[in-house]
Amino acid sequence: MEDILANINGAAVKKFGAEYSETRAQKLYKTMLTLKEGRVEAAKQGIENGVALRVLVDGAWGFASVGSLNAVTLMNAVSNACKMAKTASSRLKTPIKLAETKTVTGRVHIKPKKKPSAILMEDKINTALSVNKATLGYDKRVKSCTIDYLDLTGTNYFSNSQGTHIEQDKLYVWSRVTATAASQGVFTFSREEIGSTAGYEVFDAEPPEVIGETVAKRAIEQLDAKPPKGGKSPVVLGPNVVGVFVHEAFGHLAEADLALSGGVLMNNLGKKIGSDVVTFYDDGTIPGAFGSFKYDDEGVPTQKTLLIKDGVVTGLMHNRETAEEFDAEPTGNARAEDFRVEPIIRMRNTFMAPRDRSFEELVEDIRSGYYFKSFRGGQANLDGTFQVGIQEAYEIVNGEIGDPVRNASISGNTLETLLKVDAVGKDFELWPGRCGKGQTAFICDGGPHIRVKEVIVGGSA
Amino acid sequence: MAVLKKEQMLHLAENAVKSALKKGAAEVEAYAYEGQATNVGIERGQITKSNRIIDRGVGIRVAVNKAVGFAYTNIIEEPKVVESTILKALSAARASKSDPDWHGFPEKKVYATAEKLFDPKILELRSEGLVDLASSMLDAAVSVNKRVFPIEGGVGTAYLSSAVANSNGVAAFDRGTMIECSLAAVAKEKNRVTPVCFEFNAERAYDVDPEWVGKEAARLAVSALKTKQIKTETTQLVLTQFALQELLYFTFINAVKADNVQRNQSPFQGRVGEKVASENVTIHDDGLLPAGLRSWAFDGEGAPQQKTTLVEKGVLRGFLYDNYTAKKDGVESTGNASRAGYLSTPSIGATNFHIAPGNKTPDQLMSEVDDGLIIYYLQGAHSSNPVSGEFSVVATPAWKIRKGEITHSTRGVMLAGNIFEALKNVSIVANNERKMWQLVAPWVLVENVRVIGK
Numbered sequence: 001m002e003d004i005l006a007n008i009n010g011a012a013v014k015k016f017g018a019e020y021s022e023t024r025a026q027k028l029y030k031t032m033l034t035l036k037e038g039r040v041e042a043a044k045q046g047i048e049n050g051v052a053l054r055v056l057v058d059g060a061w062g063f064a065s066v067g068s069l070n071a072v073t074l075m076n077a078v079s080n081a082c083k084m085a086k087t088a089s090s091r092l093k094t095p096i097k098l099a100e101t102k103t104v105t106g107r108v109h110i111k112p113k114k115k116p117s118a119i120l121m122e123d124k125i126n127t128a129l130s131v132n133k134a135t136l137g138y139d140k141r142v143k144s145c146t147i148d149y150l151d152l153t154g155t156n157y158f159s160n161s162q163g164t165h166i167e168q169d170k171l172y173v174w175s176r177v178t179a180t181a182a183s184q185g186v187f188t189f190s191r192e193e194i195g196s197t198a199g200y201e202v203f204d205a206e207p208p209e210v211i212g213e214t215v216a217k218r219a220i221e222q223l224d225a226k227p228p229k230g231g232k233s234p235v236v237l238g239p240n241v242v243g244v245f246v247h248e249a250f251g252h253l254a255e256a257d258l259a260l261s262g263g264v265l266m267n268n269l270g271k272k273i274g275s276d277v278v279t280f281y282d283d284g285t286i287p288g289a290f291g292s293f294k295y296d297d298e299g300v301p302t303q304k305t306l307l308i309k310d311g312v313v314t315g316l317m318h319n320r321e322t323a324e325e326f327d328a329e330p331t332g333n334a335r336a337e338d339f340r341v342e343p344i345i346r347m348r349n350t351f352m353a354p355r356d357r358s359f360e361e362l363v364e365d366i367r368s369g370y371y372f373k374s375f376r377g378g379q380a381n382l383d384g385t386f387q388v389g390i391q392e393a394y395e396i397v398n399g400e401i402g403d404p405v406r407n408a409s410i411s412g413n414t415l416e417t418l419l420k421v422d423a424v425g426k427d428f429e430l431w432p433g434r435c436g437k438g439q440t441a442f443i444c445d446g447g448p449h450i451r452v453k454e455v456i457v458g459g460s461a
Numbered sequence: 462m463a464v465l466k467k468e469q470m471l472h473l474a475e476n477a478v479k480s481a482l483k484k485g486a487a488e489v490e491a492y493a494y495e496g497q498a499t500n501v502g503i504e505r506g507q508i509t510k511s512n513r514i515i516d517r518g519v520g521i522r523v524a525v526n527k528a529v530g531f532a533y534t535n536i537i538e539e540p541k542v543v544e545s546t547i548l549k550a551l552s553a554a555r556a557s558k559s560d561p562d563w564h565g566f567p568e569k570k571v572y573a574t575a576e577k578l579f580d581p582k583i584l585e586l587r588s589e590g591l592v593d594l595a596s597s598m599l600d601a602a603v604s605v606n607k608r609v610f611p612i613e614g615g616v617g618t619a620y621l622s623s624a625v626a627n628s629n630g631v632a633a634f635d636r637g638t639m640i641e642c643s644l645a646a647v648a649k650e651k652n653r654v655t656p657v658c659f660e661f662n663a664e665r666a667y668d669v670d671p672e673w674v675g676k677e678a679a680r681l682a683v684s685a686l687k688t689k690q691i692k693t694e695t696t697q698l699v700l701t702q703f704a705l706q707e708l709l710y711f712t713f714i715n716a717v718k719a720d721n722v723q724r725n726q727s728p729f730q731g732r733v734g735e736k737v738a739s740e741n742v743t744i745h746d747d748g749l750l751p752a753g754l755r756s757w758a759f760d761g762e763g764a765p766q767q768k769t770t771l772v773e774k775g776v777l778r779g780f781l782y783d784n785y786t787a788k789k790d791g792v793e794s795t796g797n798a799s800r801a802g803y804l805s806t807p808s809i810g811a812t813n814f815h816i817a818p819g820n821k822t823p824d825q826l827m828s829e830v831d832d833g834l835i836i837y838y839l840q841g842a843h844s845s846n847p848v849s850g851e852f853s854v855v856a857t858p859a860w861k862i863r864k865g866e867i868t869h870s871t872r873g874v875m876l877a878g879n880i881f882e883a884l885k886n887v888s889i890v891a892n893n894e895r896k897m898w899q900l901v902a903p904w905v906l907v908e909n910v911r912v913i914g915k
């Protein structure tokens with residue numbers, strides 16, 4: 001494989017006029033399940049392979065994806081990609097250049113305790129069935145339970161015209177459980193996800209029964225919950241919500257491509273935009289975490305990147321193209337979902353660093369506010385407007401956690417809200433998730449409990 | 462561009478069916494897919510790239526003792542791999558559990574022909590042609606105002622074809638084309654930047670207007686520069702197609718899927734014949750809409766696509782079915798088994814979700830707004846409660862309307878409510894329908910929505 005890819009890159013540079021060429025071949029194996037109320041809709045398996053070819057010609061990108069490892073097919077595709085790049089370059093004002101990186105020769109082999117491929121389909125179905133049983137058995141008002149399961153294994157082969165060759169195993173285990181409950185015309189919905197790059201042993205740490213019960217309990221609790229009051233409010237955010245807040249309200253803006261597109265961090269590099277207790281990282285090195293990997297899809301080693309320290313913006317997440325533009329080091333954030341798409345800047349495991357407060361200390365000074373414990377979706381905008389939907393929430397009344405609240409969301413502007421983070425807890429949790437930016441990336445986010453003086457709570461009451 | 466011929470696609474699907482039957486499958490379905498896409502991309506004010514993606518594969522679904530297994534591969538040029546994929550589908554089915562409600566794959570039926578879905582001119586477009594279209598879009602955007610900064614977009618074409626064969630004798634092939642121009646832009650002034658404004662134009666025939674897309678994205682961005690905060694109130698909302706698509710996709714469209722109805726997770730269960738929306742609202746799912754972005758002869762399991770009435774003058778009339786849920790209810794599939802290429806088994810999805818236009822022009826609709834907002838882009842619609850229909854989203858930017866005129870833009874406004882209640886409060890449906898991915902709709906005016914200002 002290495003020889004074929006090197007050959008293609010060589011031809012791109014020597015024969016077809018590319019100043020840079022990279023090839024990324026993949027062999028992928030998937031197992032998937034969907035269960036609805038314990039009915040196995042289908043047990044699914046997939047095998048695929050393909051190559052992504054990316055070339056830089058006269059400062060413009062050409063990209064081709066083919067579902068084949070055939071040398072002749074690849075040679076035709078790279079020749080075509082070079083022609084297309086040349087065409088695209090015809091109206092270019094500022095040619096694209098790439099930051100220098102060290103040439104890497106690497107082999108990364110993952111050694112899971114429990115290889116997903118060694119677990120029988122029957123056993124995977126049985127695990128899902130126990131989640132289902134725990135969910136539906138929790139309370140008869142739980143009306144439905146959908147379980148999706150995916151394991152993805154395979155090998156990435158990366159090679160570029162600068163001499164980098166990397167062979168890297170890929171392993172993801174993911175599952176999502178959703179439940180709905182209904183009673184007296186009230187419908188509620190609850191979701192939980194697990195995800196790991198370690199192996200099938202993730203189900204030892206997260207027993208199926210516990211996952212099922214967590215999902216069901218939340219759906220049931222919301223049946224008696226009331227809608228929140230819309231308007232400004234002090235809030236305590238749990239690690240699961242903090243993670244999405246860090247990811248949406250700050251993380252996307254710290255992706256260098258979005259900063260260059262006019263995102264609000266562009267004019268705030270090196271400036272203080274948060275309170276003293278705000279420190280964020282994006283870290284691709286956490287063993288087993290859903291957003292971890294050794295090398296990114298441009299062959300750059302991953303790292304732990306400090307984004308904001310004590311309220312001051314210290315760095316952005318880069319690929320080789322944006323690193324050159326900022327005169328910075330590439331941070332290993334270039335990721336592609338698979339060989340069908342080009343690598344773009346993506347987060348890995350993004351989190352807020354813990355400090356020193358206990359949960360009680362965060363809550364005790366709030367006379368009237370909300371505790372937002374678990375999220376349901378979130379989205380950001382370049383001007384710093386963020387929204388995080390909440391699937392589990394409680395009132396805070398006179399310093400105590402009160403009644404459950406349903407279908408809330410929070411919103412605000414990043415530049416205002418980070419200054420309003422006034423206390424940060426000493427606990428820490430990291431949660432797996434999936435991020436959409438045209439492509440899907442597996443990520444984690446998290447942090448400790450925090451208190452925010454004021455956000456806008458979207459509520460119908 | 463070289464694409465697989467009808468005979469090649471059918472051969473791939475039919476051979477897989479024959480082979481799976483020989484290997485012990487009780488029932489089989491094979492879905493062959495080809496997608497070829499060419500794109501010229503814009504990033505940060507200039508054309509920077511051109512992509513070409515060829516994706517082909519086959520997905521095989523088998524049933525053994527009413528237990529269903531599925532396997533796919535994209536390595537279709539190697540017969541050995543296709544054979545081993547069939548074996549994987551069989552082993553998955555054998556590992557799975559019997560489903561008493563499984564009543565097989567669709568029967569052979571006659572397909573209607575949807576019109577204007579294929580344009581050979583699109584196949585002839587090369588990246589040179591796409592660069593010209595993308596340039597005209599960029600130039601048009603920047604010509605509106607110097608403060609406009611196009612951040613991302615492009616022009617792309619696609620050819621899609623599929624063949625479905627099954628053990629009931631279904632053997633069908635369809636193909637179509639698509640072309641799309643899109644542009645996201647912001648406007649910048651000093652250190653301030655607007656939220657992202659977006660326009661696009663997608664068609665099945667080579668009949669797109671990139672200049673309009675560029676100008677419109679730019680016009681919206683510039684008009685979002687001057688902004689004022691608004692107060693918290695209950696008000697009238699003009700929902701444009703962008704907002705409707707976001708709000709309906711995660712709530713209402715789920716509620717009319719038979720799967721959700723049968724599984725007790727739709728508020729519409731048992732309510733056919735009841736009033737669920739204002740009498741101004743009529744909705745069809747039209748899988749045969751001429752030039753519709755999701756119009757095809759048949760769905761992801763070879764059932765004929767059709768026009769299905771969902772809501773007629775506010776009264777709920779029916780649901781979206783695939784073959785499985787239809788058999789369970791003793792009705793016919795409505796042709797709504799949708800499929801993400803060869804990589805997945807089908808699941809119920811809308812085709813062209815068509816809100817019937819009314820009589821009033823957009824100007825006439827606007828003139829009915831004494832004090833309200835016009836909503837384009839929403840953040841966080843995917844965090845709506847998909848079952849209850851409750852939403853709590855951010856509209857940014859949105860524009861304030863006073864006495865029928867847009868007065869200024871505003872940012873970070875939160876809208877909270879329930880989509881099913883909102884549909885009961887639709888007072889006017891305009892006549893300016895357009896295609897927006899799976900939605901085909903005009904603007905609508907909704908009364909009494911809670912708006913939370915800053």
